[in-house]
Each structure stands twice: as C-alpha cells, then as structure tokens.
Amino acid sequence: QKEVEQNSGPLSVPEGAIASLNCTYSDRGSQSFFWYRQYSGKSPELIMFIYSNGDKEDGRFTAQLNKASQYVSLLIRDSQPSDSATYLCAVPVFGNEKLTFGTGTRLTIIP
Amino acid sequence: DVKVTQSSRYLVKRTGEKVFLECVQDMDHENMFWYRQDPGLGLRLIYFSYDVKMKEKGDIPEGYSVSREKKERFSLILESASTNQTSMYLCATADWGQGQYFGPGTRLTVT
Numbered sequence: 459q460k461e462v463e464q465n466s467g468p469l470s471v472p473e474g475a476i477a478s479l480n481c482t483y484s485d486r487g488s489q490s491f492f493w494y495r496q497y498s499g500k501s502p503e504l505i506m507f508i509y510s511n512g513d514k515e516d517g518r519f520t521a522q523l524n525k526a527s528q529y530v531s532l533l534i535r536d537s538q539p540s541d542s543a544t545y546l547c548a549v550p551v552f553g554n555e556k557l558t559f560g561t562g563t564r565l566t567i568i569p
Numbered sequence: 570d571v572k573v574t575q576s577s578r579y580l581v582k583r584t585g586e587k588v589f590l591e592c593v594q595d596m597d598h599e600n601m602f603w604y605r606q607d608p609g610l611g612l613r614l615i616y617f618s619y620d621v622k623m624k625e626k627g628d629i630p631e632g633y634s635v636s637r638e639k640k641e642r643f644s645l646i647l648e649s650a651s652t653n654q655t656s657m658y659l660c661a662t663a664d665w666g667q668g669q670y671f672g673p674g675t676r677l678t679v680t
Binding site: 504557 | 600619627663665
C-alpha cells in the first residue's frame with residue numbers, strides 16, 4: 459500500500475459548488491497533514507495544514523482530519539475557476555521534515 | 570513571507586555536461602530539499618539537507634550530488650547530464666513542523 463493515496467481525478471465540479479478532495483495515509487502515527495495546490499507549470503503552494511482531529515477552516519477552504527479512519531479531506535466552498543489545479547496531500551516522515559506526497563488530484567471547476 | 574529562489578526557470582544542456590542548479594532562501598530555515606517532478610510520477614525527493622554541510626539521500630539520488638556551504642544556499646549538481654534527467658526540478662525549504670515552501674522550479678532539458 460502506498461503511504462499516501464489520492465484519487466488522481468480529474469474531478470470536475472460546477473462553479474459555486476463544493477469540491478471535496480480526499481487523501482488516505484498508512485502511518486497511524488502521523489500527526490500533521492499538509493495540502494498543497496499546484497497550478498499547471500507552477501510549483502506547489504502550501505494552502506493548509508492540520509494537526510488535530512476535526513475541522514480547520516481558512517476562508518473557503520476546510521481541512522478535515524479523521525485519524526481513526528486515516529483520511530484527511532480538503533473542502534473548497536463556492537468553487538471558482540481559479541481553484542482549477544492539482545491538489546497534493548502530504549504527510550511528514552517521522553523524525554524529520556521530509557514529506558511524503560500523494561500523486562495529487564486534478565480539479566477542474568466548470569464555469 | 571518565505572522566499573525561495575532558483576537560479577533559472579528554464580535551462581537547456583547537452584548530454585555529458587555538468588549542471589548546477591542553485592536554490593536560495595531568505596527565511597533562515599534549517600531544512601532544504603531538492604525534488605524532481607515528472608508527469609505521472611509525482612514529486613520525488615533527490616536529496617535533502619537539515620543543516621549546513623549535512624545532507625541525506627532521498628529516494629532517487631543516483632546521478633546527482635548536492636552542496637550546502639551556507640545555510641541559505643543549497644545546490645544540486647548533475648555530474649554528467651543525461652536525457653533521462655530532463656525534468657522539472659523543485660527546491661523547497663522548511664521550518665520545523667510548518668510544512669515545506671517551494672521555489673518556482675527549473676525546467677531542465679537535456680539534449
């Protein structure tokens with residue numbers, strides 16, 4: 459089993475709807491989780507991180523963590539065409555600052 | 570804001586040339602990373618450094634070396650470039666527990 463798994467998509471969501479992106483991880487000891495957004499041809503940009511169970515909200519973005527089920531989600535409310543990008547989930551490697559990245563989910567917001 | 574700069578956005582080199590890719594950060598972060606990103610393969614860690622003159626191999630170090638003589642600067646060296654090293658190269662920097670911040674990337678083509 460891969461350490462971090464994401465559905466590669468593409469995921470198409472109408473403008474104004476909620477986009478839901480999911481990530482599962484294999485290491486039960488993982489304590490923190492990061493979401494990156496990557497536009498085509500650009501580098502990844504850190505948009506959210508979450509450490510504890512439950513939800514964390516930042517503007518239109520909500521990260522949800524369920525440690526018992528070993529998944530982390532990213533919800534984007536009121537989706538905009540500018541949200542069209544690939545979203546990468548990342549989990550730290552224990553003991554250092556390395557991250558294990560998922561392969562990303564490509565999201566397309568349809569106007 | 571974290572600023573990570575890379576020496577070139579686009580680079581074209583010939584097979585067998587020695588190639589230097591440089592990364593500079595202005596946030597006094599201890600940790601720096603070099604990745605390559607290829608379609609369908611995601612982000613792959615080449616090397617990382619957790620302190621000046623300290624380095625560790627990542628998942629795909631073959632054909633690469635690194636140098637970190639100063640805290641703010643981390644260089645990736647391709648000793649003898651080959652066509653299979655054509656890729657997007659991404660540098661990242663990290664503070665403890667805060668996730669990684671990426672530079673703009675260098676798209677290297679080896680002909």
